[in-house]
Amino acid sequence: MTWLLFRVVRDRPGIINELSSVMFSYGINIRNIIGNSRALMIDVEDNVNSLLTGMGSIRDIEFVNAISGPIIxxxxxxxxxxxxxxxxxxxxxxxxxxxxxxxxxxxxxxxxxxxxxxxxxxxxxxxxxxxxxxxxxxxxxxxxxxxxxxxxxxxxxxxxxxxxxxxxxxxxxxxxxxxxxxxxxxxxxxxxxxxxxxxxxxxxxxx
Structure with missing residues (x-):
């Protein structure tokens, strides 16, 4: 289990859709999404090392950190x-x-x-x-x-x-x-x- 933490630089329509599309293209399954117009946390169940490069194509978000394990x-x-x-x-x-x-x-x-x-x-x-x-x-x-x-x-x-x-x-x-x-x-x-x-x-x- 890995949670990806993102800063939302500028909120706009389509950010979640673009994140989902990039992850789909890498064959990564999204299990949960929490957050708001300022920060997002996405729970994925696969190896994400190669994914982070693809995230650079999405405007208005910034990767902060990857958190492994439960987030309670x-x-x-x-x-x-x-x-x-x-x-x-x-x-x-x-x-x-x-x-x-x-x-x-x-x-x-x-x-x-x-x-x-x-x-x-x-x-x-x-x-x-x-x-x-x-x-x-x-x-x-x-x-x-x-x-x-x-x-x-x-x-x-x-x-x-x-x-x-x-x-x-x-x-x-x-x-x-x-x-x-x-x-x-x-x-x-x-x-x-x-x-x-x-x-x-x-x-x-x-x-």
Whole structure:
């Protein structure tokens, strides 16, 4: 089982049809499709190494990564969520809801990214934020890593009514886990766009 993850650069009629046609021409069977106008995940059951070349002929989509195995942890796994809650309750208690949700998001990201690594840090962060986009948990807009600083832009966090605490914690945990280093993270909102700026904590790494 392999899930192909795509970024939708520009939504337009016919993208799914073109994807299906290319896969048909390679004799590849599609078992499931999930996603929206921003990101798509396609479950295929055959070897896809030769397929990726053919995908380059399709306008307005961009291949992000291939994910082998079950993707339940990438949605909203009850098992990972309960593991995160138990960890947070043991460490913090329930004094502040915002802090609690932030830490749950942080631990959830660590649990998932540790269990299913995606290779280099950029691929890991991109993959998990685009899967979150496919599941409508946020709208990932971009990632930039420069001079040890990480900037993540996103919109429409699913928990916006709760000040986005879980989403902000999730991004913080994902950055720390992917880069194997602790970071300070500050999130600002301009209009509808959130910007998470992460800077490393000097001398501290995650082992």
């Amino acid at each position: 942890p990438l949605s909203f796994s009850q098992r990972h969520f309960m593991t995160a809650i138990k960890t947070v309750l043991a460490q913090m208690g329930t004094e502040y809801v915002g802090r609690l949700l932030y830490r749950i998001g942080y631990e959830y990201a660590r649990a998932v990214a540790t269990e299913i690594p995606m290779g280099d840090p950029v691929s890991t962060i991109n993959t998990y934020l685009y899967t979150a986009t496919a599941y409508n948990r946020l709208a990932f807009r971009g990632l930039e890593i420069r001079n040890n600083e990480v900037r993540v832009e996103f919109e429409e966090p699913f928990d916006e009514e709760l000040d986005g605490s879980f989403t902000e914690g999730y991004i913080h945990g994902l950055i720390n886990t992917a880069l194997s280093r602790l970071h300070y993270v500050n999130v600002e909102k301009t209009g509808n766009t959130y910007r998470a700026m992460a800077k490393p904590v000097e001398g501290l790494a995650i082992y």
